[in-house]
Structure formats: C-alpha cells, structure tokens
Amino acid sequence: MKEISAEDITSVIRRLCMEANSYLPDDIKGKIATCRMTETWNLAKNILGVIEGNFSVAENDFVPICQDTGVACVFLEIGQDVHINGNLREAVDEGVRQGYTDGYLRKSVVKDPLDRVNTGDNTPAMLYTEIVPGDELKITVAPKGFGSENMSAIKMLKPSDGIEGVKKFILETVENAGPNPCPPIVVGVGIGGTFDKAALLAKKALMRSTDVRNEDKLYADLEEEMLEKINALGIGPQGVGGATTALAVNIEKMPTHIAGLPVAVNINCHVARHRSAVL
Amino acid sequence: MEKRITTPLTAEKVKDLRTGDTVLLSGVIYTARDAAHKRLCELLEKGEKLPFDPKDQVIYYVGPAPAKPGKVIGSAGPTTSYRMDAYAPALIREGLKGMIGKGKRSDEVRETMKECTAVYFGAIGGAGAVLANSIKKAEVIAYEDLGAEAIRRLEVEDMPLFVIMDCYGGNLYESGRKEYLESVKK
Numbered sequence: 483m484k485e486i487s488a489e490d491i492t493s494v495i496r497r498l499c500m501e502a503n504s505y506l507p508d509d510i511k512g513k514i515a516t517c518r519m520t521e522t523w524n525l526a527k528n529i530l531g532v533i534e535g536n537f538s539v540a541e542n543d544f545v546p547i548c549q550d551t552g553v554a555c556v557f558l559e560i561g562q563d564v565h566i567n568g569n570l571r572e573a574v575d576e577g578v579r580q581g582y583t584d585g586y587l588r589k590s591v592v593k594d595p596l597d598r599v600n601t602g603d604n605t606p607a608m609l610y611t612e613i614v615p616g617d618e619l620k621i622t623v624a625p626k627g628f629g630s631e632n633m634s635a636i637k638m639l640k641p642s643d644g645i646e647g648v649k650k651f652i653l654e655t656v657e658n659a660g661p662n663p664c665p666p667i668v669v670g671v672g673i674g675g676t677f678d679k680a681a682l683l684a685k686k687a688l689m690r691s692t693d694v695r696n697e698d699k700l701y702a703d704l705e706e707e708m709l710e711k712i713n714a715l716g717i718g719p720q721g722v723g724g725a726t727t728a729l730a731v732n733i734e735k736m737p738t739h740i741a742g743l744p745v746a747v748n749i750n751c752h753v754a755r756h757r758s759a760v761l
Numbered sequence: 762m763e764k765r766i767t768t769p770l771t772a773e774k775v776k777d778l779r780t781g782d783t784v785l786l787s788g789v790i791y792t793a794r795d796a797a798h799k800r801l802c803e804l805l806e807k808g809e810k811l812p813f814d815p816k817d818q819v820i821y822y823v824g825p826a827p828a829k830p831g832k833v834i835g836s837a838g839p840t841t842s843y844r845m846d847a848y849a850p851a852l853i854r855e856g857l858k859g860m861i862g863k864g865k866r867s868d869e870v871r872e873t874m875k876e877c878t879a880v881y882f883g884a885i886g887g888a889g890a891v892l893a894n895s896i897k898k899a900e901v902i903a904y905e906d907l908g909a910e911a912i913r914r915l916e917v918e919d920m921p922l923f924v925i926m927d928c929y930g931g932n933l934y935e936s937g938r939k940e941y942l943e944s945v946k947k
C-alpha cells in the first residue's frame with residue numbers, strides 16, 4: 483500500500499494547470515509544422531505560421547497559448563494499492579484554484595448553468611477517476627476550451643447504420659462546426675458503450691498522442707480515412723480554406739448493447755492541451 | 762491585399778476593405794462578450810447612454826486572461842462570434858463599424874452590415890499570446906464585476922487581422938473554401 487498525501491496532489495495539479503496552458507504537446511507542434519510545409523493555400527499557410535509563432539511566445543514568456551484557459555478536466559488513474567491521506571475532491575479543486583490564480587489563467591467557470599455567476603477561481607474541476615491495478619497515481623490535466631467543446635455532438639445510431647453511419651456523423655459534425663472551433667482541429671471519437679460512456683471515450687481519445695493510431699486495425703484505418711475525408715472538405719485553418727482542417731482523428735471504442743451504436747464526437751482546437759504526471 | 766487601418770473606422774475606410782484582405786489594425790478598440798452585450802442592448806432598449814459611443818468604433822469579442830505583473834494584458838485571442846449575433850445588429854445601427862471575432866455570423870448580422878456599411882474581421886483563434894503583444898494599453902471602462910467579460914478600452918498597434926465579411930456581402934468562409942477547392946481540382 484502506497485500513501486499519497488492530498489497536499490502532494492494539490493501541488494502537482496497546480497503545476498500541471500500552468501504548464502498545460504503554456505506548453506503544447508510535442509505531437510501537436512510537430513503536426514502543425516508538417517501541415518504548414520504541405521499547405522498549398524496562401525492565407526492558410528500564413529495562419530499556420532502565426533499559430534506556430536504563438537506557441538513559441540507562450541512557451542518563452544510562460545503565458546497561456548490561448549486566453550480561453552478552459553475548464554480544467556482532471557483525469558486520475560488511481561492504483562488500487564494507493565491510499566490517499568486527506569480529502570481527494572478538495573485536493574484536486576485546491577490545485578486548480580492555485581494553478582489558475584497563481585498562473586494568471588482565465589477563470590471561465592460559472593457556478594450554475596442557468597444563474598451563471600462566475601466561481602472566481604475556475605473550480606470545480608471536471609474530475610474523472612478510474613481505479614487501475616498497481617500502486618501509482620497518474621494525474622492528467624486537460625484545460626478544455628469551449629469554442630470547440632460547443633461544436634461537439636453525440637448521436638445514438640442504429641446498429642444497421644454501421645460504419646458508414648459513423649463516418650457520416652463524424653463528417654457532418656465537422657462540417658457544421660466549420661470555422662467555429664478554431665481549426666485546425668483534433669477530432670476525438672467515442673464509439674460504443676452507453677450514451678455517457680461514448681462521450682467519455684471521445685474525451686479520452688483527445689488525451690492520446692496524435693502520433694499513435696488505434697491498436698485495432700479496423701479503427702486505425704478509420705482514423706486515417708476520416709482524417710483524409712475531413713481535410714478534403716477544404717474548411718482550412720480558421721475556416722479560410724485550405725488543406726489543414728484537422729491534425730488528427732483519434733477513435734476509442736468499447737463493447738455496447740445489441741440494440742445500439744452510440745457515437746460521440748468531441749472536437750478540440752489546435753490548442754489541444756494536456757499534461758500528465760505520475761505520483 | 763495587406764492594408765493598414767487606423768480607428769476610428771469610418772464608412773469610407775470600411776468601403777475600402779474586401780473579403781480576404783489582411784489588415785494591420787491600430788488605434789482604440791473596445792472589448793465585449795456575451796454578458797456585456799446583453800447589458801449594452803438593455804441600455805439601448807431603455808434609451809439610455811452606453812459606456813462608450815459606438816459610432817465609427819470597433820468591438821473585439823474577447824475575454825482576456827489576467828495580465829501577469831509587468832504586462833499590459835494577458836493572452837487575448839477572439840471568442841466565437843455567433844453568441845453575439847442576437848445583439849450585434851442593434852449596435853451596428855448605433856454606428857458600430859467593425860467587429861473582431863472568429864466563426865460564422867447570422868444572416869441578420871450580414872444584412873445589417875451591408876445596410877449600415879460595417880465589416881467583420883477575423884483574428885486567429887488560439888493565437889492569444891501573439892495577439893496580446895499587439896495590445897499596448899488596456900483599461901476597464903465598464904462592468905468591472907464581469908471580470909474577463911468587462912468592457913475594456915484597448916490601444917492596439919498593427920493587430921494582425923483578416924477580413925471575413927465585407928460590407929458588400931462577401932464571406933471568406935464561403936469564397937475562400939470554394940476557391941481553395943477549385944485550386945486543388947485543377
């Protein structure tokens with residue numbers, strides 16, 4: 483049994499909130515650089531250039547890449563042989579509170595979805611916990627912007643809709659989003675499970691490196707095919723036209739009911755932030 | 762074409778801008794998002810004075826991050842504009858000439874822009890750190906209680922923008938994409 487203190491969790495989350503907002507994952511940086519080289523549309527190429535310059539400024543000055551520093555999605559993979567000393571929920575929120583306050587990040591959370599008064603410290607975190615084998619605690623902080631979150635969609639397809647139905651729904655969702663989610667985008671797709679599990683899979687798909695394809699060949703091929711189809715739409719960076727609409731399509735799947743085919747599409751912008759640490 | 766523009770943005774200057782132009786904007790602009798727009802339009806309905814005169818002005822749809830010590834402002838890229846569509850026509854009728862944001866606009870906004878000679882600029886969504894560097898001064902002038910959503914008066918220098926919708930009905934989201942797709946067909 484390993485003991486982990488709530489204070490340690492707080493301080494790691496505080497740091498990850500700040501770092502995730504200034505340092506973009508290397509795979510995303512690499513993808514943007516490649517797309518800039520291959521992009522044939524002039525304005526699109528210029529925009530990708532500014533986006534690259536923006537990453538450097540954010541990193542060098544340690545300021546947020548984007549002013550929408552998001553809602554803090556916190557994923558905890560808790561080893562079953564870990565014991566946490568203290569209140570976990572409070573430790574996570576305290577980490578977010580400190581990270582967003584000390585890091586000069588924007589507070590974008592309202593306490594009530596209808597009453598809409600800002601909580602003032604970006605809490606509560608959107609907390610996802612999972613019990614896994616082992617005695618480690620893996621913490622991932624993913625600040626999620628809502629320009630792209632608002633363009634996401636879920637649909638309960640019929641089993642008879644099959645793979646063609648899935649393709650159609652993904653393309654429709656990206657088409658409807660158009661310029662709104664700050665393309666180039668990363669498309670997270672969850673297939674199977676229940677209504678809520680599909681959405682969670684789609685969000686988790688966004689945590690996977692865009693350089694890694696699904697281990698199942700059927701889904702890996704689907705990822706490649708959808709990326710090609712999305713980029714053939716011609717929406718382009720910021721919607722001005724061009725070959726770079728999406729940087730990657732990441733799909734996660736799980737078993738589902740004989741009567742259903744849930745599909746969720748969670749769209750992320752090019753500021754596809756996430757950062758992890760292991761305690 | 763690249764154009765340098767300085768505010769106030771008169772109808773003459775708007776008429777000179779075309780969809781697809783890249784623009785370096787300098788001068789005073791104002792910030793407002795959803796909550797501030799709601800309040801501005803409530804004032805207009807009651808026939809009361811606005812915190813700033815929108816005539817020949819530009820509104821930037823942004824809720825900046827807090828400024829770090831020694832900085833003028835935190836990261837400050839555009840927010841998605843459609844959430845302001847319900848309010849924009851009333852402000853354009855009051856003389857507002859420019860809006861800066863990202864993403865689609867409603868037909869009503871586009872019609873009002875044509876009717877009243879206004880322009881919709883795009884700033885690069887997600888490029889908040891670079892855009893903040895073109896902001897030289899920032900001051901909250903109304904609704905401080907709204908935090909990031911308060912109305913700010915900004916002084917900008919060579920802010921990099923592009924014209925999405927001009928006052929002639931042009932729309933880069935349609936024409937840019939169409940022209941690009943034609944270019945790859947050839």
Ligand code: SF4
Pocket residue numbers: 548549550551552626627628629630631662663664751752753838839840886887888
């Ligand atoms: S969608 Fe992403 S890049 Fe665009 S404003 Fe929101 S967080 Fe920033």
